[in-house]
Amino acid sequence: MVAVPELLDRKLLFVTGKGGVGKTTISAGLALLCASRGKRTLVCEMDAKGDLASSFEVAPTSFEEREVAPNLWAMSMDPEASLRQYLALQLRLPRAAGLGPVTRMFDFVASAAPGVREIVSVGKLCWEVRERHYDMVVVDAVASGHVIGQLSAPQAINSLVQVGLVRQQTGWMLDILSDPSTCGAVMVATPEEMPVTETIELIGSLERETTVALAGVIVNRVLPELFGTREEQVFEALSAPGATGHLSAALGGEATPLLDAARWMVKTRRSRADHLGRLREALGDRGGALLVYVPYLFLRSYGLRATRQVASALSAELES
Secondary structure (H helix, E strand, O other): OOOOOHHHHOOEEEEEEOOOOOHHHHHHHHHHHHHHOOOOEEEEEOOOOOHHHHHHOOOOOOOOOEEEEOOEEEEEOOHHHHHHHHHHHHHOOOOOOOOHHHHHOHHHHHHHOOOHHHHHHHHHHHHHHHOOOOOEEEEEOOOHHHHHHHHHHHHHHHHHOOOOHHHHHHHHHHHHHOOOOOEEEEEEEOOOHHHHHHHHHHHHHHHHHOOOOEEEEEEEEEOOOOOOHHHHHHHHHHOOHHHHHHHHHHHOOOOHHHHHHHHHHHHHHHHHHHHHHHHHHHHOOOOOOEEEEEEOOOOOOOOHHHHHHHHHHHHHHHHO
């Protein structure tokens, strides 16, 4: 296995996972960790739902990067705005000058030629890396059902177009995406059956269909081990009818819900441990892939406090 710090030594990280596993929270925490270590960091929300802004408790993000913390800038992807920026750079014109007719054709072209939206979106992030505007770019990528199409778009178009400007553009993008020391994909999962299964399938698709290396898997919402075998034996003994009655009397209230909760905690953690075992086994032959755990945050709402706790948990894992 490669040294753990190499995860943060990369320049471009695409963070993805099944919907609902906390992908945006992990992306925000990872970006905050990089910024706290002195890296000039950009974090980009690809689907522009607004969840990233909530993670930092700031106003909604836009295509224009905005500093949300020391060393940390945030943005949300807008493919049309990315195209305008690209054309302005290529034609050396002000971004708003003379580009209206071209950009009005964008939706039509994107619908007719699959991969165009992905190219201008991924291309923007690769360009930031190439131009060294940031030390780290963390991408809150689309969910696992769509991320492969996004990451494979430059490769697909590059294989179809053999010469010309398009070939040149996708060529340098592929150089960045295909370099495991520069770019990597981070899968986010929770220790449950469906997220783990989907993560294992996604890892296979990433290897078969893209040139992007797997940088690691971050398992979110890992329950702490509160009880051991001895405590379980005590719970069973206290569940006997006579013992439960005595315990209820001592507590001054019904003890059954308390014992049920303890048994549920033991059962749930044991089940989740089995799913984590499957994930570790699937990663066993991938020596360069890191497996990181983030504990369950027992919070009523997720915002900057949760982002800081995730950053702290990631830091502790990466240093262990």
